[in-house]
Amino acid sequence: MMSRSFDKLPKDVISFSEESQISSFPSNGYIGDSSFLSTLKAIDTPPLFRYNKTMEQKKIRAIVTKENFFGESDKYISVFAKDEGKISLLCKGAKKQTSPFLAITDPFIYGDFIYEKSKRNNYLKSVDVIESFPKIREDILKLAYANFFAELINRSFAENVAGNDVMLLLLRCLKFMNSSQNHPSSTACVFILKFLKYMGYMPELYHCCVCGSDSVEDVYTPYGLVCKKHSHSGVLLPERSGDFLRYILENNTPAVLKTNFKESLQLEKALLLSLRTHIGEEMVSYKFIEKVDMR
Ligand SMILES: [Zn+2]
Secondary structure (H helix, E strand, C coil), X not given: CHHHHHHHCCHHHHHHHHHXXXXXXXXXXXXXXXXXXXXXXXXXXXXXXXXXXXCEEEEEEEEEEEEEEECCCEEEEEEEECCCEEEEEEECCCCCCCCCCCCCCCCCCXXXXXXXXXXXXXXXXXXXXXXXXXXXXXXXXXXXXXXXXXXXXXXXXXXXXXXXXXXXXXXXXXXXHHHCCCCCHHHHHHHHHHHHHHCCCCCECCCCCCCCCCCCCCEXXXXXXXXXXXXXXXXXXXXXXXXXXHHHHHCCHHHHHCCCCCCHHHHHHHHHHHHHHHCCCCCHHHHHHHHHCCC
């Protein structure tokens, strides 16, 4: 496999070649100088991928967040990659029954993806699957929630904007849902609140978000909790919801995922107010959750 041969490249050769590129950088170069431009290009290109002259090959660790069928036999997938963010990959022939891509490019496949980059497309070459979350695939409600998390990511990130915190949050929530018997709404509360935090939309949980008073009620608005005086502007939450939200915020994700909050479905609906305000009104995948949730 290509990735293996890349891994074997000795590090000192790479750094030596980088140094030699930089030392040949002309001190009096200007834009019209073609040798200057070619030197600049050589520096921009990562040394690992310089050996293929026509197509640049890249390896990313990523999770599939969306698939789109295209034409007779091809499909596009969106992956969310460590350090790289959202990337679109074309899987040639993926719809054919004999395709090696058939099961390994499904949503929520997590693994190492190797693709070739041309001017128009990124062509998927191979996938080394790390985790496929089979229990999520078997359960329509879990799958609906996983799709909802993925939609939030796809809508909030432009291509090639990294979000490693969000990626790790998604992986931890999927891992938990894959192993847990609980209704996914507690996981959803954790995902939504931490997602809002990482995206810079953290709701205020310690002071009234209208007047700043430090005595807050279990009453929620899109911007956070409010005091008694301003409680007419929000929705009433189940008892101790404020405590649970602060507990989610103050503790690490694997720990808080294990806590099953009894009234999590009501809390999840309240947190949606913040998502609707900051991310957008229409959440297609959430409508599907409401359709399949029999609770
Ligand atoms: Zn207030």
